[in-house]
Amino acid sequence: MTAGTLGPGERRRLIDALLRIDALSVRSTREACVTELQNTLSRPLEWERDERALHDVWGLAVACLGRPGGIQTLLDVVEFFDRGSHAFREARALADAVLPEPLLTTEERRLLAQLVQHLERQGLTLIQHAELVPAYQRAVGEFGPPPRPEVYDERHIVDVRLLIEQLEEAPLGPDGVAPLLRFVHELAGYAKAPVATAFAEWMTRFAERTGLGQDWRRLLTATEKRPALDNAQRAASLVFECRPDGADPDRLAVSARLERADGTVAMVRCDEEPEPVERLPALVEALLNRERGLLAAEPCELTIEFALPRDLLDLPCDQFVVTLGGVPRRLGIEYPVVLRSLDRMDEVWLWPKWRSKWNLLREGAGEARVHPVCEPGEYDGERLFAVLSDPEAVGLAMAYPPMDEGPGRVDEIWVAFETGVPIVVWCRKSRAPERFTEEARELCGSDPATLPRTVRRLRREAVLSQDRRQNRRPQTLPGGGALEDANDRDETEHLGMHLALLYDDADRVPEPYDRLRPPA
Structure with a gap:
């Protein structure tokens, strides 16, 4: 329920009822309530504070109405300071009458906010952040509301709390499963012990309270099944875009993105301080090691692409030696490695024939x-x-x-x-x-x-072939000396x-x- 969906008359009645509660009309206890409320909600409330009780409580109520379950959470906090008073009971009854029952209880919301905080402290990679929006879309289904634009910050990092708030108001699926539970189930997959265990306990308690019972995991898995994709639909490419620095063409601004055939794009490295060209193999190795687990989880084999300007297309990118998991090898023997042209991407008039x-x-x-x-x-x-x-x-x-x-x-x-x-x-x-x-x-x-x-x-x-040539013993001639094999003249002659x-x-x-x- 948001402020915009409550009529002005009902909103005024609700705020008047809140003002009659001593814990909110008196400044000292109101400040204590606000402090506890901010600690309970997933995100702090923002409103223009005012010395006058009427204006301050009005702003507080409007801010709470903008959050799912905000008013109910406020009343749960106030109850500790003004338990049992007639004014409190009147405000609670009015809130129950004009506002829908929230999906989460105050305690569930508080615990989920803590779990998200622990997960963020553990660290989410850029790929995991980019996966959050597709996870949200899978949770709400094909016809569900899209995520609000403000879930992204200037670095394209997703605000998990905003997604959760939006999911609190998403309608239940036809099977009775809350989209929020689907999303939290995917979110918990990023957690490590003991946070992963705490997520599982939270989901079990929520599922039992909402009537899904002990067998909620099987129901969730059964309803998550989607049509199988062919290889073309499942393909993914890790694209390193290397643009020369304007001030020093021997330095490159390197960004990297994970592109899938379904159109989803995850930025895994944004343009940072330009690096010397010879640093490119080390940047590639560092990124592959950092994101190795997630890249390996791609449903189809990953292709690595280097988008380069014309005069750098001679870089032997496939021969970059990278050490992954302690084992050094050439990049091109693990992944299909291809080059791409920045010049063609930049010249739109070349696109029609292409x-x-x-x-x-x-x-x-x-x-x-x-x-x-x-x-x-x-x-x-x-x-x-x-x-x-x-x-x-x-x-x-x-x-x-x-x-x-x-x-x-x-x-x-x-x-x-x-x-x-x-x-x-x-x-x-x-x-x-x-x-x-x-x-x-x-x-x-x-x-x-x-x-x-x-x-x-x-x-x-x-x-x-190179290993075989290095290990082959030369044939000796009767008078001494070795017989040269034409294939041994150049140990790297294989195409x-x-x-x-x-x-x-x-x-x-x-x-x-x-x-x-x-x-x-």
Whole structure:
């Protein structure tokens, strides 16, 4: 019940009844009541204090009417100071008559506020904060009221207490389960012992009081079942956006967000003090270690994406060595690691062709294919543009790095952007044309939509191949000396060790200036 839903006549009668209570009309006891009330509610009340009792109690009553169960909580506090008086009994009877019964008792509200406080002291990560709103939406259901905008602060941290207050007023589901109980059940999953145990005890007592009985967990689990999602709907990407600092282009402002195919976005690192480019592997390692448990809980395999400016696309991000759980390994052998282009994201006029080809790739229509280029100079800019302008050309695979400079060189990356090609694969170390022609068959012949995982497999094979070469004993010749194996001439010659993949998803393009906006 809010102040706006109570008629002016009823509000005046209620405030008059409160003023007749000695504990509120006398300033000293009123201050004691206010102090205890503020300690009992989940969030402190705010109103303009006044020396005059009428105005001060009026402001207090209006503030309480703006909170679920606020007036009832006030009366529970006042009862301790003015128990049994006729004025108190009259005010209580009037409140019961004009206000609906609150979902929570004063004691339940006080204990829940304490549990939330303990949970916040324990520490909620940015991902967990971003999960709170989807948890609220699951609790209220498809047609429930959306969370109020003020639940977010300027850092996009969610105010759990505001969500709980809104859930107190949400109608019961058809099965009789309170949305608040559903939300608290998910919230308790973030708690550690002994707070998790205290949450379980609170939920059990609340469920028994509201008639759900001892079997409330089974009822909650049964009604939480949702249609199964396919892999495309369950996919998730951890995107590191690296923008050069305007004052020093060798330093990067790095933000990171967890993007899901269902449209939910969780900021896990906001732009902070720009860092040197060489610090990027350490930032990635620190974030993965901090959020490892939650990232591992994603229902489908996680892809890691690096959104970079044009002149940083040569960074071997897949070869970053990170130590997770005490085990060092290359990032690209655990996760599919892909590059994304900030230049294409920033240039809106490139989007129509890009989205057209991405739709072809996503929908599996026609004969989407990756076009191989085995030698520098094989195509000039115009011929390459003509080849990639084919509507079914969704990718470009090169045996050499596109970043090399030289007279007459074609900027293959930019030609790909101009023609809307979302996929560019290249070898960071120039490859023999004959060998790449053979290797490119697998890349160009497989489903382009599976390229991130195909490339991840090649990176794993490269690590295993390197180990085999290091452990192989050289064959000795009859007169002494060793027989050199052509495959041992370069221990990192396997394609997977040098393979870069630009994989631009046109469905996930943050709008300018809206990159950090909380999910709707």
